Amino acid sequence: xxxxxxxxxxxxxxxxxxxxxxxxxxxxxxxxxxxxxxxxxxxxxxxxxxxxxxxxxxxxxxxxxxxxxxxxxxxxxxxxxxxxxxxxxxxxxxxxxxxxxxxxxxxxxxxxxxxxxxxxxxxxxxxxxxxxxxxxxxxxxxxxxxxxxxxxxxxxxxxxxxxxxxxxxxxxxxxxxxxxxxxxxxxxxxxxxxxxxxxxxxxxxxxxxxxxxxx
Amino acid sequence: xxxxxxxxxxxxxxxxxxxxxxxxxxxxxxxxxxxxxxxxxxxxxxxxxxxxxxxxxxxxxxxxxxxxxxxxxxxxxxxxxxxxxxxxxxxxxxxxxxxxxxxxxxxxxxxxxxxxxxxxxxxxxxxxxxxxxxxxxxxxxxxxxxxxxxxxxxxxxxxxxxxxxxxxxxxxxxxxxxxxxxxxxxxxxxxxxxxxxxxxxxxxxxxxxxxxxxxxxxxxxxxxxxxxxxxxxxxxxxxxxxxxxxxxxxxxxxxxxxxxxxxxxxxxxxxxxxxxxxxxxxxxxxxxxxxxxxxxxxxxxxxxxxxxxxxxxxxxxxxxxxxxxxxxxxxxxxxxxxxxxxxxxxxxxxxxxxxxxxxxxxxxxxxxxxxxxxxx
Numbered sequence: 001x002x003x004x005x006x007x008x009x010x011x012x013x014x015x016x017x018x019x020x021x022x023x024x025x026x027x028x029x030x031x032x033x034x035x036x037x038x039x040x041x042x043x044x045x046x047x048x049x050x051x052x053x054x055x056x057x058x059x060x061x062x063x064x065x066x067x068x069x070x071x072x073x074x075x076x077x078x079x080x081x082x083x084x085x086x087x088x089x090x091x092x093x094x095x096x097x098x099x100x101x102x103x104x105x106x107x108x109x110x111x112x113x114x115x116x117x118x119x120x121x122x123x124x125x126x127x128x129x130x131x132x133x134x135x136x137x138x139x140x141x142x143x144x145x146x147x148x149x150x151x152x153x154x155x156x157x158x159x160x161x162x163x164x165x166x167x168x169x170x171x172x173x174x175x176x177x178x179x180x181x182x183x184x185x186x187x188x189x190x191x192x193x194x195x196x197x198x199x200x201x202x203x204x205x206x207x208x209x210x211x212x213x214x215x
Numbered sequence: 216x217x218x219x220x221x222x223x224x225x226x227x228x229x230x231x232x233x234x235x236x237x238x239x240x241x242x243x244x245x246x247x248x249x250x251x252x253x254x255x256x257x258x259x260x261x262x263x264x265x266x267x268x269x270x271x272x273x274x275x276x277x278x279x280x281x282x283x284x285x286x287x288x289x290x291x292x293x294x295x296x297x298x299x300x301x302x303x304x305x306x307x308x309x310x311x312x313x314x315x316x317x318x319x320x321x322x323x324x325x326x327x328x329x330x331x332x333x334x335x336x337x338x339x340x341x342x343x344x345x346x347x348x349x350x351x352x353x354x355x356x357x358x359x360x361x362x363x364x365x366x367x368x369x370x371x372x373x374x375x376x377x378x379x380x381x382x383x384x385x386x387x388x389x390x391x392x393x394x395x396x397x398x399x400x401x402x403x404x405x406x407x408x409x410x411x412x413x414x415x416x417x418x419x420x421x422x423x424x425x426x427x428x429x430x431x432x433x434x435x436x437x438x439x440x441x442x443x444x445x446x447x448x449x450x451x452x453x454x455x456x457x458x459x460x461x462x463x464x465x466x467x468x469x470x471x472x473x474x475x476x477x478x479x480x481x482x483x484x485x486x487x488x489x490x491x492x493x494x495x496x497x498x499x500x501x502x503x504x505x506x507x508x509x510x511x512x513x514x515x516x517x518x519x520x521x522x523x524x525x526x527x528x529x530x531x532x533x534x535x536x537x538x539x540x541x542x543x544x545x546x547x548x549x550x551x552x553x554x555x556x557x558x559x560x561x562x563x564x565x566x567x568x569x570x571x572x573x574x575x576x577x578x579x580x581x582x583x584x585x586x587x588x589x590x591x
Contacts, residue, residue, distance in 0.1 A: 063392040101319040153520040153557035183520035
């Protein structure tokens, strides 16, 4: 298969969410000497790009996105060990988590995937994360950005508290803080002293890139 | 006539709205989880970390819980009181591990890993499992205190999840989203099982004295699944639930709700067969009224986060009035927020929210300009 054809097929199979076929294609890419980073970015990631656009246009929904994400990860697993480190130098390190009291993590997982595809190093604390853990992990892992998400009006209350705790620990100047989730607004972000808010997954990547420039 | 003197009783008002007519004023749904702030001495602990009654204490002690419901009723004069002990009331009994934070709503972990494992789940016992009996006790106590002793026909609200959402809790939402594509038949069986489980507990709540049942189905939102998936996976089961409620009780007994944006599936939602449907704040009530207002009573939808929780009484007043202007004229409308309230919503905002319903919500609804002239 020609390189371009293979890249197109990787892209199509991410869009279709076929994790079996994409494993074969990823292996074929390695076997035929296609640059694995190129296979990931020009093939798979552009498939996720198609899905992001469809998601924003309400042509694709969460089940379809998750299926594509699954295929993307399947390719990622096969290609990643062969990607040369300097090409994948992370533009930044991000600590992600859904604040405590909230177990809705689909949005966070989509943001995580998009960030990883965008080359960010993501430390995922999962869901229902105790506020103190954001502080401890910030100290321990030294991330550039801390990202918090909440889907419930009851749990979004934890965000300003976590920011206070990060301030109290003397770490506020060392990290940028971004927040997201259905009940969150720019107004809320400004009010609680976060550095930014994004409405959608793709928006979160742009925001993360912007915050990195400010560092 | 003072603002609290009314021509209709709570139930008369609700029924009139459900019959798509104008009552004396807009019926008002209640403050749901937020009413924990009225338990014990909690109202004096607002904004503080330490509470008099913690959230777990509230939902495990029907006497404390019911007292807070009656306090809320007396303070706000809404037309409903509720009995919900957890938004995952059936999830625990189905095997989900439930955690109860000190000051927050309970959350749960999935009970099964694959949709076909529903076959291993046992049917909950309404009198024994988890907080199921606690919720029934609260309903019985409210029936006695309010309906019998006071002769107040306020609507006592029972609660289960919509079947699609309950299935998502049992399997885990992310797993279910994938299973809709990868294992559609097994997932439908799981949702069907959850429908049957919910109907059993719905009947138990009616037997205990509930007047109607609130069945939010947030996972069926346009923020998660396509209209096609809604129609295939969520709609038939919600309809079955609605039919069971109507058959066992009456045409006034069902409040159906979906969170998030639902404008792309409004007509489907309107044909579930519930007594009324409530919409989240993202939906434009003027358009909702136009599209489905002649078919079903609608409810909502002041922003619970941006306005009730984070706004000022002034903001609450102006947005609540706008909502009433958009949705109330002509009747067929119940006043509420777009979803459940944040526990930290300030008392003055809660007071203002219900005050607007009691005063500005009196029929005939005046256009804002007239009200301004009147006030001058």
